[in-house]
Amino acid sequence: MARPRKRVRLEDGLNLDLNQLLRDVCWPGDSQPCTVCTEWTSNIRGELASALITIQKEGDDRGYLRLILVGRFEQRLDMIAQPRHFGGQQWYFVCPVTRKKCSVVWLPPGADRFGSRQAWGKQVAYATQFEAPFNRA
Numbered sequence: 229m230a231r232p233r234k235r236v237r238l239e240d241g242l243n244l245d246l247n248q249l250l251r252d253v254c255w256p257g258d259s260q261p262c263t264v265c266t267e268w269t270s271n272i273r274g275e276l277a278s279a280l281i282t283i284q285k286e287g288d289d290r291g292y293l294r295l296i297l298v299g300r301f302e303q304r305l306d307m308i309a310q311p312r313h314f315g316g317q318q319w320y321f322v323c324p325v326t327r328k329k330c331s332v333v334w335l336p337p338g339a340d341r342f343g344s345r346q347a348w349g350k351q352v353a354y355a356t357q358f359e360a361p362f363n364r365a
Contacts, residue, residue: 236337241337244295245332249281262283262284263281266278270279281295282295290306293305305333307322327354
């Protein structure tokens with residue numbers, strides 16, 4: 229038997245994966261920002277959201293992402309690059325709540341800003357956490 233829900237399912241909201249965004253959509257030049265208009269669809273509700281995203285580098289290891297979620301809010305997410313072991317660098321968001329680096333930020337249903345999974349604490353849970361132990365395996 230599944231656990232009763234007391235928390236919001238994280239996957240019901242929207243998420244923004246920085247690595248996927250940089251790989252699939254755009255990467256700014258050193259002085260030119262990259263601006264795209266994108267749409268998301270929520271997994272369960274089928275809710276469609278449109279956003280205007282601008283990515284700007286501020287040096288070799290800093291930058292920011294400016295997100296305007298149409299009809300809802302505007303948010304700036306700082307980005308930081310960390311060196312990789314075999315050369316190059318990996319970009320991360322700096323969570324606006326915890327100030328820790330993360331690759332994915334989430335916007336659960338009813339929230340008014342994006343934040344890391346840890347920023348939402350016990351208010352949210354992954355879908356598998358609502359399954360019975362046998363089904364989770």
